[in-house]
Structure formats: structure tokens, C-alpha cells
Amino acid sequence: MTREQFISNVESTQEALRRFLAALCCGDSQLADDVAQEAYLKAYIACGNFRKIESFKSWIFRIAFNVFIDLRRSARAFVNYDELREAPASEAADSHFRYQELYAALTQLPAKERTSVLLYYMEGYSVKEIAEIVESSQEAVRQHLARGRNHLRGMLSNSEKE
Amino acid sequence: MDDDKIRDLFRTFQPELTSECGFLSRLEDKMKAIDMVKRQIADMRRRNRIAVAVAAVSGFVVGVVLTLLMPMILDWSTTVNLSVPRLGIPEVNVDMHVVCWTLMAAVCVLTVYGSYELTVAGLSRKAESVAYGSRR
Numbered sequence: 552m553t554r555e556q557f558i559s560n561v562e563s564t565q566e567a568l569r570r571f572l573a574a575l576c577c578g579d580s581q582l583a584d585d586v587a588q589e590a591y592l593k594a595y596i597a598c599g600n601f602r603k604i605e606s607f608k609s610w611i612f613r614i615a616f617n618v619f620i621d622l623r624r625s626a627r628a629f630v631n632y633d634e635l636r637e638a639p640a641s642e643a644a645d646s647h648f649r650y651q652e653l654y655a656a657l658t659q660l661p662a663k664e665r666t667s668v669l670l671y672y673m674e675g676y677s678v679k680e681i682a683e684i685v686e687s688s689q690e691a692v693r694q695h696l697a698r699g700r701n702h703l704r705g706m707l708s709n710s711e712k713e
Numbered sequence: 714m715d716d717d718k719i720r721d722l723f724r725t726f727q728p729e730l731t732s733e734c735g736f737l738s739r740l741e742d743k744m745k746a747i748d749m750v751k752r753q754i755a756d757m758r759r760r761n762r763i764a765v766a767v768a769a770v771s772g773f774v775v776g777v778v779l780t781l782l783m784p785m786i787l788d789w790s791t792t793v794n795l796s797v798p799r800l801g802i803p804e805v806n807v808d809m810h811v812v813c814w815t816l817m818a819a820v821c822v823l824t825v826y827g828s829y830e831l832t833v834a835g836l837s838r839k840a841e842s843v844a845y846g847s848r849r
Binding site for chain 1: 719720
């Protein structure tokens with residue numbers, strides 16, 4: 552893949568990737584940007600050997616997911632549920648507040664479940680494609696989705712009652 | 714809440730993003746830095762390949778020349794041996810062939826090492842002057 556091809560692929564995928572990562576990072580768009588930047592740079596370093604241009608989007612999502620997991624392992628700058636609840640009003644507060652319950656519900660999901668749910672509902676990926684991105688079996692992804700759905704249902708119906 | 718409700722929830726879900734231009738320009742800057750490092754690594758590899766080739770050729774040439782000169786060197790060493798005054802030290806029987814071949818090997822190794830270092834230094838200096846010139 553040439554530099555120009557890479558840039559055009561970045562331009563066509565960056566919005567979806569950043570949106571997915573923002574949801575994965577529970578609304579922390581700065582952290583999402585950092586993960587996206589690192590993922591694109593890793594892809595750029597390795598893109599000389601990448602041939603399947605048509606599957607660039609899945610490839611970059613897989614890299615971004617791995618970067619996110621690495622970042623989580625290093626346990627830096629990660630928003631938790633309590634922080635989210637006690638977050639003071641900021642410039643982006645309106646949109647953040649709008650999705651606060653959803654973010655809070657997503658924060659409770661383990662990384663793989665959250666990723667599977669987001670890829671399935673936000674990006675419209677199939678179970679097979681998600682399995683490739685998160686490097687799990689299709690059966691495992693189905694289980695992640697079922698658990699994630701139950702989790703979300705429980706959390707969101709509780710918040711509706713409140 | 715059924716599956717459709719979750720689907721609807723995500724359909725209207727638009728997380729806040731930072732500016733697209735800012736993101737792309739930051740990425741472009743980092744890509745330029747990576748390009749520069751890639752270029753430098755490629756240049757270094759090229760210089761190294763040239764230096765290895767020069768060192769191999771010079772080592773081979775010196776080896777061939779010394780091998781051709783070996784009969785003369787052996788004659789010269791016997792003459793030197795004969796002309797050395799006797800100092801009452803018990804004579805040690807040294808095989809001059811072994812000494813000459815060992816010396817020749819040492820000269821070849823030194824030539825290879827020296828020409829490699831000189832070539833790398835020369836090419837690096839040239840690259841630096843080109844970069845400095847282009848920067849000016």
C-alpha cells in the first residue's frame with residue numbers, strides 16, 4: 552500500500568474509528584484520539600506488507616482494539632464508573648450528559664464484550680467480522696454479545712425505573 | 714428493553730469527537746516523522762551495503778596481491794634471516810611460510826576493517842553534507 556492509498560484509507564475510516572473508540576473509552580474523546588493516532592501509526596509502519604486494501608477498515612479496527620487493550624493493561628487514564636457519575640460539568644457536558652447512562656452501562660462491560668456490542672450495534676459488523684477483529688471464535692463473540700445485551704438491558708432498565 | 718431498543722439507542726448515539734482537521738494534521742506530522750526515520754534507516758542500510766562491498770573487494774585485491782608477492786616475500790625474509798647477526802641466542806626453527814601467511818591474513822583483515830570504516834565514514838559525511846546543503 553502506498554502512502555497516498557494509506558492517507559485516503561485514513562480519511563475514509565477515521566470518523567467511524569474515532570466514534571467507535573470514543574464509545575469504547577466511554578466518551579473520553581482525547582483518549583480515543585490518542586488510541587486512534589497510535590493505531591494509524593502502527594498501521595502506517597506495517598502498511599508496506601499489507602495487500603488487502605478492501606479489508607483496511609477491519610484491519611485498523613483490530614489494531615485499534617489491541618492498542619486499547621494494551622492501554623487498559625497499563626491502567627492509565629481510564630475513566631471508571633464513579634468518576635463518570637461524579638464528573639463535573641464541562642464544555643462537552645451536554646453531549647456527555649446525554650449519554651451518561653449509556654457510558655456508565657458500557658463501563659461496566661468487560662473490554663471484549665463492550666467491543667463486540669459496539670462493533671455490532673454501532674458499526675454493523677457481523678459476528679464473523681467481529682470475531683476476526685477481536686481475535687476470538689464466533690461462538691465467543693455470540694456469548695459476548697448475549698452477555699453485553701443482558702448487561703445493557705439490566706443497567707438501562709434500572710436507570711429507566713429511577 | 715428488547716434488542717430493537719438497544720439498536721435504536723446506538724442508532725442515535727453520536728459521541729463527541731475532536732476536530733477532524735486537528736486529528737489529521739497531527740497524524741500527518743507523526744507520519745512525516747516516521748517517513749524521516751524510515752528514510753534514514755534505508756540510507757544507513759544502503760551505506761552499510763556499499764561499505765561491505767568495498768571492504769570485500771579491497772580485502773580480495775590485497776589478498777591476491779600478497780599471494781602473488783609471496784615468493785618475493787619469502788626470499789626477502791630468508792635474506793633478512795641470514796643477515797641477522799648471531800647474538801649467541803639459541804636458534805629457533807621458525808617456518809617462514811607460516812609466519813608470512815599469518816602476516817598476510819592479518820594485513821587482509823586490517824584492510825577489510827579499515828576500508829569498511831573509511832567507506833562508512835566517507836558516505837556518512839557525504840550524506841550529512843548533502844542534508845546540510847539541502848537544508849540551507
